[in-house]
Amino acid sequence: MTTKIDDIRQDPVITRLLEKMPRRVADSFDDEQLAHLRNAIGAREWGRHSIDLRGTVKLAKWRYYYVILAGRNRRSLSDQQLKLARLLTASLIAGFTVIAILVGLVVLYLIKSALGINLIDGWSLGLWTWFDTTFL
Template identity: 40%
Template sequence: MTVHKSQQRHTHVKQLLGKMDPEVAASFTYKQRKALDKVINTRGWNNHQIDFRPTLAFPFLPWSFYIVFLGGVNKRSLNSTERFTAAMVFVTALTIVGMMVLGLVFVILYLLKSWLGIDLFPNESLGIWDQFKDLFK
């Protein structure tokens, strides 16, 4: 059974009105309901710069699953839990990037040390210098 878009649009307005006090919902005029329908179904408020929504369907299960990853500029204010989560994500990302940069610096210093012929531990090697030299043969 397919649901037409117009029926689906009216369903959204009915759901919204159903969550209101019945007296308030009954007070809406036809023109106001149309305005609600227009606002609810305007897609401008949910355009995202990153919008990734893959669906996973397994043949042996009767359900399918979806994952949503959205990204863009946040235009709403955050509550305290969201601010804390955002701070933790920022600190975690900063730590990961910092460790990657630090690792890259160590590899560059190791290559520089090997190029200069400095041998800190005799008869020990990570093999990075040999692999690096092999890239330019």
């Protein structure tokens, strides 16, 4: 979330910051300084996430913490970050599609084999034999 310099004094983070200072000190900041302060402390605001899970895990003699945050992305991304996001999204969609097609083909092959249909006489992947001995 980017704050314009024109309305920086209306920003909730800046307003809370300035309220904690004496009036003469708060009035001494110009808009550019306040914008830089907003950028420096604005990243520490964690309160607006749909999912906010935090905890610790003890493994052997050490304790580790975890933080899982999820919510609507309000940041403005650079061109490089947008390209990377598009590439990652396309890769995930392609990967999911390939896995879904492979699972579908395996299911179809198992159904075909269960019905006793042979497409090529004398040839088999051996998948049905493994499935039959393992699960049935």
